[in-house]
Amino acid sequence: MERNIIYLDTVDSTNSYLKRLAKNGAKEGTIVLAKEQTQGKGRKGRSFQSEQNMGIYMSVLWKPQCELSQLSEVTAWVAVAVARAIEGVTKVSPGIKWVNDLILNHKKVSGILTESSIDCATGKIQYLIIGIGVNVHNKESDFSEEVGKIATSLECVTGKTISKEILQKAMIAELEILYKQWPTGKREYLEGYRKRCITTGKDVIIERNGEKYEGKALEVTEDFRLKIKLKTGEEEIVSSGEVSVRGLNGYLS
Ligand code: BTN
Numbered sequence: 001m002e003r004n005i006i007y008l009d010t011v012d013s014t015n016s017y018l019k020r021l022a023k024n025g026a027k028e029g030t031i032v033l034a035k036e037q038t039q040g041k042g043r044k045g046r047s048f049q050s051e052q053n054m055g056i057y058m059s060v061l062w063k064p065q066c067e068l069s070q071l072s073e074v075t076a077w078v079a080v081a082v083a084r085a086i087e088g089v090t091k092v093s094p095g096i097k098w099v100n101d102l103i104l105n106h107k108k109v110s111g112i113l114t115e116s117s118i119d120c121a122t123g124k125i126q127y128l129i130i131g132i133g134v135n136v137h138n139k140e141s142d143f144s145e146e147v148g149k150i151a152t153s154l155e156c157v158t159g160k161t162i163s164k165e166i167l168q169k170a171m172i173a174e175l176e177i178l179y180k181q182w183p184t185g186k187r188e189y190l191e192g193y194r195k196r197c198i199t200t201g202k203d204v205i206i207e208r209n210g211e212k213y214e215g216k217a218l219e220v221t222e223d224f225r226l227k228i229k230l231k232t233g234e235e236e237i238v239s240s241g242e243v244s245v246r247g248l249n250g251y252l253s
Helices: 014-023 068-090 154-158 164-181 186-196
Strands: 004-011 030-037 055-062 095-097 101-104 107-118 125-135 203-208 211-220 226-230 235-238
Touching (some): 004 014, 014 030, 014 055, 014 125, 068 095, 068 101, 068 125, 068 164, 164 186
Parallel strands (some): 004 030
Antiparallel strands (some): 055 125, 101 107
């Protein structure tokens, strides 16, 4: 895949920007990096705090041969790739909160938002925009009160100065490895995911159609879904789109 990196000072959202480029035929592998996002997007319509020079705000355009049902799998692989990059550069090892939040000291340091464009006629994926945000330089006081309860940064956790440029490069290198491994390298990513997953073994609450069900997360399945034993004794396998899982720290994923 050809490397094409676009550096921006400020943008609404690197995902939205790349989506606009993709609609105009941008090449697979195009990467957008911004110093600041004015409307950084999180999952489930939330926003992602993206102040100038605090973090890495990156989106990657990918056109994988995969089924719609594999979308959450792609995102899970990306979580492993980003965790590896962070580990390599900072020497601290983030946990993965199912399905794709990277956690250090019980707080989120990185989130991933994958957006897709589907061809209505064929049902096939036209392209994916994989958006990754990493909090790097933020001090505790840089987060809003609400966000500070659930988010931290690599510098807060390590107490060291972390180079955004070095981490960015490491992330891009890991994404290129991932791209080459898709889909045959699944075993390695699944093992990497299971090893880092902090949700398994925890009490969780599933929220579905306004109802809440309590249970325990048992394992990450072969297709990166979560097997849960409900309090009723029944076992269920859930995927990210249909449920919210609440860990003990109260953070909704
Ligand atoms: C989440 O935690 O819910 C996902 C956060 C994803 C944030 C990244 S930052 C780069 C890209 N552009 C966006 O607007 N969002 C993603």
